[in-house]
Amino acid sequence: MTAWSTSSMKIRILNILEQTMADGPGFRTAIYCAGCAHHCKGCHNPQSWDFQGGHEVTVDELMEVIKADSMSDVTFSGGDPFYQVDGFTELARRIKAETDKTIWCWTGFTLEEIQADPHMAQMLPYLDVLVDGPFILEQRDTSLLFRGSPNQRIIWLKGKPDDTIPGTVPLVPLK
Numbered sequence: 001m002t003a004w005s006t007s008s009m010k011i012r013i014l015n016i017l018e019q020t021m022a023d024g025p026g027f028r029t030a031i032y033c034a035g036c037a038h039h040c041k042g043c044h045n046p047q048s049w050d051f052q053g054g055h056e057v058t059v060d061e062l063m064e065v066i067k068a069d070s071m072s073d074v075t076f077s078g079g080d081p082f083y084q085v086d087g088f089t090e091l092a093r094r095i096k097a098e099t100d101k102t103i104w105c106w107t108g109f110t111l112e113e114i115q116a117d118p119h120m121a122q123m124l125p126y127l128d129v130l131v132d133g134p135f136i137l138e139q140r141d142t143s144l145l146f147r148g149s150p151n152q153r154i155i156w157l158k159g160k161p162d163d164t165i166p167g168t169v170p171l172v173p174l175k
């Protein structure tokens, strides 16, 4: 086995934002994927709902971009990465195997919904933080950091929680 694995598995993305500071703490490489069926009322990004939007890239190509920036951690957003869980799991596995970067992932599913679905749950062991749940327009609060409505939780799946970030949920045991 070689030191690095390779993967031609594909993920359909809308955009890659490099060195963004808006998608989690510090500098991050943010991968915005195509496709979301949650259709939250008031979604800030309804153009991301189309599962045929954007273009396909391989996990190898994404790894090149991620590894080229030694300073930035990684964010998965969309759309909803859990609709492309096979590709994102492979990407997350590679990131953890080949870098020391943290991964934050935004999803419209709740953690409990993901845990109840073995196919979706396969990605959880590789994520550091999951920001979960749908955006609820009636509860919108623009003062929240990294969230649109207070039902959404910033769940530390591993590592020491940063209690200075409101909405942090430190201990949700994985089933």
Ligand code: SF4
Pocket (backbone or CB within 6 Å): 036, 037, 038, 039, 040, 043, 044, 045, 046, 048, 078, 079, 080, 107, 108, 109, 133, 134, 135
């Ligand atoms: S989960 Fe996010 S991208 Fe999907 S509809 Fe809701 S707010 Fe929009």
